[in-house]
Amino acid sequence: MTPSEFGTLDPRIPVVAVDVTVFTLLGSELRVLLVRVKKRPYTGVWALPGGIICSDESLEEAAYRELAEKTGLKSVYLEQLFTFGDVNRDKTRRAISTVYFALVNAEGLELKTTEKYAGIGWFPVKKLLRLAYDHAKVIRYAVKRLRWKLEYTNVAWSLLPRAFTLTELQTAYESILGKKLDKRNFRKKILSLRLLTPAGKMKHSAAHRPAELYRFKTRKPIIVKVL
Amino acid sequence: MTPSEFGTLDPRIPVVAVDVTVFTLLGSELRVLLVRVKKRPYTGVWALPGGIICSDESLEEAAYRELAEKTGLKSVYLEQLFTFGDVNRDKTRRAISTVYFALVNAEGLELKTTEKYAGIGWFPVKKLLRLAYDHAKVIRYAVKRLRWKLEYTNVAWSLLPRAFTLTELQTAYESILGKKLDKRNFRKKILSLRLLTPAGKMKHSAAHRPAELYRFKTRKPIIVKVL
DNA sequence: ACAAAAGTGTTGTTACTACACCCATGG
């Protein structure tokens, strides 16, 4: 059974959807993945990627499917964020949407879209245009959760390339948390957590001293007080 | 439209339910509210209270309705916990269930049940019997969240009577976290947070020095590192 | 040689842990 077979019934009967908020860093700016809707009444408006679940997949599988369709990525950090179920969040029918939350390294990543959408792109989280449904609210909530996650877990690995410098890591933290951090204290704290291991290489990027590259020892999500 | 009008369709079409994990302290033991199912194939088995949502209520309203039906309580602490959507979690049909999480003071509270159930009661969270659906898993997850909430927020007020002694508060923490706490450090920390205000009364409970009664200054949920 | 980012320590302050005795009451 395909998604399109649902949703043709009584508009008061709830339909179950999954949406995904995918975040990445581009030019040390936090961005979210949006798609351009074709269907009325939101034609031309941008929204989070998502859709009705299929009858033979779990919610999480639906979220992974959505993510893979748009980004081609399979093994990324993904977790359930919240389920939005207000009566009039979708003007056309009763829709319950479980929103997932993904973090991605966009380096060399090609976005693809399906017939369903008229476009796809990364949008800065600051000053977002008007979005369809209640998606503006959803993104605000997701950003809050992302900030919390950065401070209390090791998920930052999912935003960065495999190997990265401590300054890159610090910049990621700074641009998402929206505040400057002390270089010495940051490095001391991060290294003392023993989450990182030197990659054994240097990054030579310009006319200045090269930086040591590090990797996360594990890419399993764990809870640690980082800051 | 009433809930019973749903669920008569194709069993592969997802139906949206809300379940509630209601916790309380009875005899300084953590307990959860369970109801006894009548319907096959879970006849006689205990489960979390819950049901299909109505077409004109939000998820949260459905959770409040469920809670009020069973406990008569209206203004309690309630928040969304998680949405469970595995394909075979309900043997009879595809059911997506958003689970809410409530904390209640059970003092002088009368449990009521509806036609739908064969019984209702408070069950110790330790050594639970077999439960219907995936509700054992749901409760384990909810207990984890409860422990986190106690350590990082002020929600403890919702488990206690309006006025309580510091020892009662400490006992609540100890029985939920499952460990002893140091009396002096606990009191020092709690009072330094300035969440409590003396109720101006004493609790005379037996042949020993009476204890000062306190109240929470606010019953709005806030995030504070308590322990 | 200079511009530009990498890298590195110390000190003061604050929060946390561990620990033992006297107090007020009811029976």
Add this chain to the structure above:
DNA sequence: CCATGGGTGTAGTAACAACACTTTTGT
């Protein structure tokens, strides 16, 4: 008067915040 839980302080330790200069490289 005694059994019971209520109430209190201190000292050592660990985590955190604030702060500026030297090193290494490419051009």
